[in-house]
Amino acid sequence: MSQTLFEKIWDAHLVKALPDGTFLIYIDRIFLHERTGSIALQSLAEDGRSVRHPEKVFCTMDHIVDTFPGRGDETVMPSGKDFIQATRKEAKNAGITLFDIGDENQGIAHVISPEQGIIQPGMTLVCPDSHTCTQGALGAAAWGIGSSEAEHAMATQTLRINKPKLMRVYFKGKLGTGVTAKDMILHLIGKYGAHGGAGHAIEFAGPAVRALSVEGRMTLCNMAVEFAAFTGLVASDEKTIDYLKSKAYAPSGAQWQQAVDYWRTLVTDDDAEFDEELIIDCDEIEPTVTWGTSPQHTCSIGGQVPALSSLANENARTAAKRALEYQGLSAGDAVLGLKIGNAFIGSCTNSRLEDLRYAAKILAGRKVAKGVKAICVPGSQQVKASAEKEGLDIIFKAAGFEWRESGCSMCFFAGGEHFGAKERVVSTSNRNFESRQGPATRTHLASPATVAASAVNGYISDPRDFLESGL
Amino acid sequence: MTPFVHHSGVAAPLLRINIDTDAIIPSREMRRVSKKGLGEGLFASWRYVLPDSRELNPDFILNQPAYHNTTIILGGNNFGCGSSREHAVWALAEYGIRAIVAPTFGAIFYQNCIRNGILPVGLDTDAIASLAQDVSTDPQQRQVAIDLAEQQVTSASGLGFSFDIEAGHKEMLLKGLDSIGVSLQHITDIQCFEKQYHQQRPWLLGRG
Ligand code: SF4
Numbered sequence: 001m002s003q004t005l006f007e008k009i010w011d012a013h014l015v016k017a018l019p020d021g022t023f024l025i026y027i028d029r030i031f032l033h034e035r036t037g038s039i040a041l042q043s044l045a046e047d048g049r050s051v052r053h054p055e056k057v058f059c060t061m062d063h064i065v066d067t068f069p070g071r072g073d074e075t076v077m078p079s080g081k082d083f084i085q086a087t088r089k090e091a092k093n094a095g096i097t098l099f100d101i102g103d104e105n106q107g108i109a110h111v112i113s114p115e116q117g118i119i120q121p122g123m124t125l126v127c128p129d130s131h132t133c134t135q136g137a138l139g140a141a142a143w144g145i146g147s148s149e150a151e152h153a154m155a156t157q158t159l160r161i162n163k164p165k166l167m168r169v170y171f172k173g174k175l176g177t178g179v180t181a182k183d184m185i186l187h188l189i190g191k192y193g194a195h196g197g198a199g200h201a202i203e204f205a206g207p208a209v210r211a212l213s214v215e216g217r218m219t220l221c222n223m224a225v226e227f228a229a230f231t232g233l234v235a236s237d238e239k240t241i242d243y244l245k246s247k248a249y250a251p252s253g254a255q256w257q258q259a260v261d262y263w264r265t266l267v268t269d270d271d272a273e274f275d276e277e278l279i280i281d282c283d284e285i286e287p288t289v290t291w292g293t294s295p296q297h298t299c300s301i302g303g304q305v306p307a308l309s310s311l312a313n314e315n316a317r318t319a320a321k322r323a324l325e326y327q328g329l330s331a332g333d334a335v336l337g338l339k340i341g342n343a344f345i346g347s348c349t350n351s352r353l354e355d356l357r358y359a360a361k362i363l364a365g366r367k368v369a370k371g372v373k374a375i376c377v378p379g380s381q382q383v384k385a386s387a388e389k390e391g392l393d394i395i396f397k398a399a400g401f402e403w404r405e406s407g408c409s410m411c412f413f414a415g416g417e418h419f420g421a422k423e424r425v426v427s428t429s430n431r432n433f434e435s436r437q438g439p440a441t442r443t444h445l446a447s448p449a450t451v452a453a454s455a456v457n458g459y460i461s462d463p464r465d466f467l468e469s470g471l
Numbered sequence: 472m473t474p475f476v477h478h479s480g481v482a483a484p485l486l487r488i489n490i491d492t493d494a495i496i497p498s499r500e501m502r503r504v505s506k507k508g509l510g511e512g513l514f515a516s517w518r519y520v521l522p523d524s525r526e527l528n529p530d531f532i533l534n535q536p537a538y539h540n541t542t543i544i545l546g547g548n549n550f551g552c553g554s555s556r557e558h559a560v561w562a563l564a565e566y567g568i569r570a571i572v573a574p575t576f577g578a579i580f581y582q583n584c585i586r587n588g589i590l591p592v593g594l595d596t597d598a599i600a601s602l603a604q605d606v607s608t609d610p611q612q613r614q615v616a617i618d619l620a621e622q623q624v625t626s627a628s629g630l631g632f633s634f635d636i637e638a639g640h641k642e643m644l645l646k647g648l649d650s651i652g653v654s655l656q657h658i659t660d661i662q663c664f665e666k667q668y669h670q671q672r673p674w675l676l677g678r679g
Contacts, residue, residue, distance in 0.1 A: 024661070146582060160650070255673060
């Protein structure tokens with residue numbers, strides 16, 4: 001029978017269909033971080049339960065840890081140290097692998113899991129973090145869960161879940177110059193709403209997706225949760241296989257070929273059916289930015305904040321009105337030229353080597369506009385080291401960017417560092433919710449290219465003005 | 472876990488769409504390595520005048536005397552979207568919230584509710600709007616009643632709505648079951664599955 005990629009993965013992990021209509025699904029890998037992992041491990045131990053397969057559980061320090069050079073356990077966030085030290089202790093007791101501060105492989109969970117080859121095609125992976133869907137980019141089913149579910153997964157190596165519906169988002173055509181995976185996903189959410197993918201496992205497909213690098217696919221899948229999806233995924237191909245080759249936790253020796261043979265079967269069959277299918281023509285995608293406080297509040301770089309009357313219903317109008325007040329904008333305002341005080345390049349959406357290269361291409365030989373605070377936080381120590389090998393750090397620093405140690409940093413406000421009230425930030429992260437990057441901070445989501453261009457000009461700018469040869 | 476069988480209480484309309492978990496419990500309020508001590512941080516950005524103050528914002532609905540002792544929230548679409556933080560549900564539970572009625576929920580949030588004894592009730596927008604209108608004239612008197620066994624929500628003025636819930640979720644809530652314990656009843660199945668699974672995919676055993 002014809003099957004979609006997600007169904008193949010689902011069936012391979014189905015332990016048992018339960019009488020109540022849920023399914024017991026086998027979980028291959030569990031990833032934790034110091035923010036909630038400490039609590040999950042602690043609570044598990046308190047209940048007298050142990051981790052069933054410690055070798056399948058990994059943990060990193062990313063959410064709370066400082067990203068300043070020379071950092072240690074102390075954090076700007078009050079009590080951050082308690083989280084870090086509790087996580088270290090619990091990880092040790094549980095016998096799981098920890099990418100600790102100072103480890104050359106430390107970084108944001110969703111950046112290091114692919115980088116280490118921990119996530120592989122066909123796997124199921126869960127993490128108590130909503131952006132776990134990023135890892136679906138490798139042809140896997142990876143999704144975010146709560147802490148109690150993480151405890152459940154660690155204790156039983158399974159989860160009891162409902163089967164999500166299936167959606168395919170097909171990107172046809174080719175991306176234009178200066179248009180990236182980030183613009184694809186912002187465009188999609190803008191067009192169909194932050195609720196457009198609710199309850200679905202979404203396979204991103206089509207020539208424009210195939211043309212993306214594995215890193216670009218991660219950016220695409222990263223924001224599936226901003227589309228309210230259960231998860232997002234992209235079928236693996238030769239690029240995925242190349243990407244995984246000789247990664248630390250990828251199969252090796254004779255097992256490598258065995259794994260690759262299996263991975264090659266993990267594609268959606270020609271006549272497999274989805275519950276829903278959306279088709280996006282890449283010709284219509286331009287560099288895209290958000291103007292409001294929901295990821296659906298987007299417009300193309302040359303566009304304007306919409307008139308409230310143009311919005312679909314009363315709820316959307318009320319939300320947009322509030323968003324505009326929060327953002328200090330009015331209907332009809334052009335996004336292009338909006339003055340910014342801050343630029344942030346980082347987060348599990350856009351902090352990989354390719355992202356930094358895009359930005360550096362624009363920043364090379366240029367300087368950040370006066371008065372703009374600009375920060376670059378590589379997603380992992382490996383990304384940082386590779387970037388430094390290419391001299392990207394020199395470009396960033398010469399342009400006036402701070403060059404940080406890896407972590408989530410100011411993607412979100414944990415109670416420590418933040419941009420400040422009413423500060424306008426153009427950011428490569430994934431959430432523009434109220435106070436996400438600091439109390440009353442105003443966030444505009446965009447691609448690394450758009451953020452770099454905007455940092456240079458001091459106002460929201462079109463990256464294409466800086467790119468002669470295209471990205 | 473506290474079972475949920477039947478509950479009636481003050482219901483507060485918070486009908487904004489996309490109320491995310493950052494709004495339910497801002498990150499800065501998650502101070503300790505604990506599931507406890509979070510109730511005070513519930514809706515902190517809206518509930519208090521300044522981010523780090525505890526001075527109540529009189530405009531916020533839960534601070535109004537009419538809505539004291541709220542135990543039910545009437546919400547908008549996509550309630551609990553965003554971050555997976557279970558702290559949002561722990562904070563709601565600690566505050567005393569027993570049920571949330573909304574057209575749709577963030578998927579992870581929904582699961583977290585079930586795991587922590589909060590009943591997520593899915594009703595359509597119109598039904599919620601009429602409930603909201605019904606309670607708003609006198610929230611303390613016009614309470615909302617929810618019967619999980621019957622899958623029914625009723626208002627003081629006699630409006631009644633039935634709702635759907637997965638059988639498994641319903642049972643977990645009705646009996647206050649421990650989810651891990653329930654799954655471990657299938658441990659033999661898990662072991663059998665695992666053995667065969669690893670035979671077919673030896674590269675998934677252990678490191679690489
Ligand atoms: S980078 Fe941001 S979105 Fe990603 S895991 Fe960290 S806090 Fe979450």
